[in-house]
Amino acid sequence: MNIGEASRASGVTQKMIRYYESIGLIAPVKRSANSYRVYTENDVHSLAFIRRARALGFSIEQIQKLMALWHDKGRTSAEVKALAQTHVAALDVKIAEMTAMRQTLQHLVACCQGNDRPDCPILDDLAAAPDGKTVQSATA
Amino acid sequence: MNIGEASRASGVTQKMIRYYESIGLIAPVKRSANSYRVYTENDVHSLAFIRRARALGFSIEQIQKLMALWHDKGRTSAEVKALAQTHVAALDVKIAEMTAMRQTLQHLVACCQGNDRPDCPILDDLAAAPDGKTVQSATA
DNA sequence: ATGGGGCTTCCCATGATGGGAGGGTCAATA
DNA sequence: TATTGACCCTCCCATCATGGGAAGCCCCAT
Numbered sequence: 472m473n474i475g476e477a478s479r480a481s482g483v484t485q486k487m488i489r490y491y492e493s494i495g496l497i498a499p500v501k502r503s504a505n506s507y508r509v510y511t512e513n514d515v516h517s518l519a520f521i522r523r524a525r526a527l528g529f530s531i532e533q534i535q536k537l538m539a540l541w542h543d544k545g546r547t548s549a550e551v552k553a554l555a556q557t558h559v560a561a562l563d564v565k566i567a568e569m570t571a572m573r574q575t576l577q578h579l580v581a582c583c584q585g586n587d588r589p590d591c592p593i594l595d596d597l598a599a600a601p602d603g604k605t606v607q608s609a610t611a
Numbered sequence: 612m613n614i615g616e617a618s619r620a621s622g623v624t625q626k627m628i629r630y631y632e633s634i635g636l637i638a639p640v641k642r643s644a645n646s647y648r649v650y651t652e653n654d655v656h657s658l659a660f661i662r663r664a665r666a667l668g669f670s671i672e673q674i675q676k677l678m679a680l681w682h683d684k685g686r687t688s689a690e691v692k693a694l695a696q697t698h699v700a701a702l703d704v705k706i707a708e709m710t711a712m713r714q715t716l717q718h719l720v721a722c723c724q725g726n727d728r729p730d731c732p733i734l735d736d737l738a739a740a741p742d743g744k745t746v747q748s749a750t751a
Numbered sequence: 752a753t754g755g756g757g758c759t760t761c762c763c764a765t766g767a768t769g770g771g772a773g774g775g776t777c778a779a780t781a
Numbered sequence: 782t783a784t785t786g787a788c789c790c791t792c793c794c795a796t797c798a799t800g801g802g803a804a805g806c807c808c809c810a811t
C-alpha cells in the first residue's frame with residue numbers, strides 16, 4: 472500500500488512516517504517504480520506501535536529501544552519494565568512541577584479580586600522584591 | 612551595569628537576555644561606547660519579573676501581555692486574573708494528559724513480571740491489535 | 752605587551768511536528 | 782485523448798525556549 476493508506480491504517484501522519492524513516496526509527500521501505508513508498512501490514516503494525524508509545528509520552532529515543540526489545544526474542548521483561556519505570560518517574564517529575572505551578576498560580580488567582588481596580592496580587596507577586604518566596608517555591 | 616552583572620542579579624542567562632531583547636520582549640537597552648549593553652536596576656527588575664513568570668509556566672507571549680498590564684496604570688485586575696486563569700486551565704489540561712499517561716503506564720508496569728522471561732504486557736499493549744483500548748484511553 | 756575574562760554578533764542544534772512550494776504520477780472522466 | 786483531481790516525491794522553513802560555540806573586539810592587571 473502507499474503512504475496515504477499506511478497513514479490512515481496506522482494513525483500516523485504521512486509527514487511523521489517520512490520523518491521516522493529519515494531519522495532511522497523505521498527502516499526505509501521499498502519503493503515502487505514511481506519511487507512511491509510501499510508499505511506492508513507489518514510496517515503498519517510498527518507504525519501503530521510507535522503511535523501508541525508516543526501517546527504514552529515515550530520519546531523517539533525510548534521508542535527506538537522499545538522496538539529493539541520488541542523484536543528481540545531474547546529480551547527479558549525486566550528490561551522493558553525498567554524502561555517504562557524510568558518514563559513513569561520522568562512523568563512524575565513533570566506532573567509535580569506543573570502541579571506546583573498550578574497551585575502557586577491558583578493561590579494568586581484566588582487572592583485576586585478580578586474587578587475594575589488595578590491592584591493585583593498576581594502582578595505584585597511577579598514583581599516581588601528579590602526576597603519574595605512565592606514563585607521560588609514553585610520552581611524549587 | 613553590564614550584561615553579566617544583570618544576569619547574576621536577575622537570574623536570567625545572558626543568552627536569554629539577548630534573546631528577549633531580540634524578540635522585543637524587552638526594549639533594547641542603551642549601549643556604552645564599546646557597544647556593551649548597559650542595564651539599570653529597573654531593567655533587572657523586569658528581567659526578574661520575566662524569570663518568575665516563566666517559572667510559573669507562562670509563555671513568552673503571555674508574559675508580553677503581563678508586562679503590558681504591569682506597566683499599564685489603567686489596567687483592571689480582572690484582565691490579569693483572566694490571563695492567569697487561562698494559564699491555570701492550560702496547566703490543568705496538561706496535567707490531566709500526563710496523569711492519564713502515567714496511570715496507563717503504571718498499570719502496565721504493575722502487570723509486568725519484570726523477570727528474565729520475554730513475556731511482557733507492556734510490549735503486548737503497544738503491539739496491541741487495532742481494537743485495543745488501553746492506550747487509546749490514555750489519549751482520549 | 753600579554754593574558755584572561757568579558758562582551759559582541761552570527762550560526763547551529765534541540766524534539767516532534769506542521770506547512771507549503773514545486774514538481775512528478777496515476778486513474779478516471781469528459 | 783486531454784484534462785482534472787488526487788496522490789506522491791523532496792526540500793526548506795517555522796514552531797518554542799534555550800544552549801553551545803566560533804570569531805573577534807575590549808578592557809584591565811600584571
